[in-house]
Amino acid sequence: MRLVANTIFCLAFLFDNVVSQDDAGKDLGDGDLKIIGGQYASKGEFPYTVALKSHARCGGTLVKLDAIITAASCFYNGDQKVEASTVTVIAGALSIADPKETGYQESKLARFKTHEKYTGKGSGHDIAIGALEKAFVQSANVKTAVYASSKPEGLKDALYTIIEEDTSCVGLGWGNTGAFVSDEVSGGAESLKMVEMRVLPQRECRTAPGMEANEVCIATRRSADKGITDGDAGTTFACQGKFFGLNKGPSKYKIDQKEYEGAIVTVIWPYVNYFGLELNVATSYLHEHTFNLVLFSFIFVTTINRVIH
Known part of the structure; x- marks a missing residue:
C-alpha cells in the first residue's frame, strides 16, 4: 500500500507539472497582451x-x-x-x-x-x-536543426506529403504581429511566438517568377489569425519538428472568399549542396512537456503491473 500511495503522490506531482506550466505553449486568447490564434513558444521547444x-x-x-x-x-x-x-x-x-x-x-x-x-x-x-x-x-x-531526410529530394518529397495530407506546420518569430500591445511600441515582440500554419497547394501560391521550385506559400488555419510579419524574415519554418525552410516575407491569400494571412517560405532543399549543409536526421527533439507525459505514462503502467503481479 505504501508503494501505491507514493506512486499516486508522484503521479499527481508529474501531472500538475504537465498541465500547469506557466505560459508554456499557452494560448493567449483573452489576456491583456493578445496573440490572435497564436501561442508563446515554450522553453527548449525550438532549440535550433x-x-x-x-x-x-x-x-x-x-x-x-x-x-x-x-x-x-x-x-x-x-x-x-x-x-x-x-x-x-x-x-x-x-x-x-x-x-x-x-x-x-x-x-x-x-x-x-x-x-x-x-x-x-x-x-x-x-x-x-x-x-x-x-x-x-x-x-x-x-x-542544431533536424531534417525529414538525409537527401534534398527526400526533403522535397516529405513536404509534398505534408501538403497532400494537410499537416499543420509552425511559423515562428519575434516580429510585430499587430495584436501585441508591446509590439506596436517597440516594433517587435521580445518573446518567441508561434502560429499554426498550413502549406498551400502551388495553385494557391504567388511566388517570385521562376521560383516555383524554391518557394512555397503558407497560411494561417483560420482567417482571423495573425501570420508572419516583416520582423520574422529568415525565421525557421518547421513541420513535425523538422526544418523545412525559412520565412521570406508576409503575404495574404484569399481562399473560399476568406482572406488569410501567411508568408512566402524559401524551402531549404534546393540549397543543401550550394551551402554544403549536412542533413541531420536524428529524432526530433522531445519537448519537456511531452517528456513529462511519457514519464507519467511509464510510471503509471509500471506501478500497475507491480501491484497486479
Missing part, C-alpha cells in the same frame, strides 16, 4: 531557432553550432550590405531582451554569404549562411 539583431530584427536557424541559415535580406540595409560584425546572433532564449534568461547565448557573426542570385528584397533566392565568431554550446535549449 535563433534571433538576429542588427539594423533590423530577423530570425534564423542553427544548422551547425557555429553556423546559421537566414534570409539574405537580413544582411542588407537598403541596397548596402551590412558588416558581419554588426550582427548579433542570440540562441537558447525565448526573450531576446533578457541576457540573464537561463540558456541565453549570443555571438557576433564572423562572416556571411548570400546567394549569388539574390538581387534585392522581394527577389528569389532570399537565403544566406552566416558563420559565428564563436560556436554556441549545445544544451537543452541550443541544438
